[in-house]
Amino acid sequence: MNDPATLRGTVMGVKTRYRCTACGNLTRFDVVETTSVQSFHHYTVGGELSIEEPEVISKTVESVTCRWCGHGRGVEVIPESQ
Numbered sequence: 001m002n003d004p005a006t007l008r009g010t011v012m013g014v015k016t017r018y019r020c021t022a023c024g025n026l027t028r029f030d031v032v033e034t035t036s037v038q039s040f041h042h043y044t045v046g047g048e049l050s051i052e053e054p055e056v057i058s059k060t061v062e063s064v065t066c067r068w069c070g071h072g073r074g075v076e077v078i079p080e081s082q
């Protein structure tokens with residue numbers, strides 16, 4: 001579970017819990033994620049923009065670092081079922 005690739009593919013709306021295997025932290029993490037949002041850009045005749053219907057089409061967790069001990073590679077994902 002130490003491979004960062006195992007942290008990828010988290011989809012919006014799915015609750016992900018993490019656990020630091022180094023210090024046991026369950027509550028404080030620095031999470032870096034990339035989100036792709038598709039939205040409807042609506043311009044008025046005067047060129048004023050309003051952005052509507054934003055929809056997250058993908059979200060990727062780049063890295064998770066434990067806030068307590070700074071351990072990045074010891075963080076594992078806790079499966080939803082537990």
Ligand SMILES: [Zn+2]
Pocket residue numbers: 020021022023024025066067068069070071
């Ligand atoms: Zn930790």
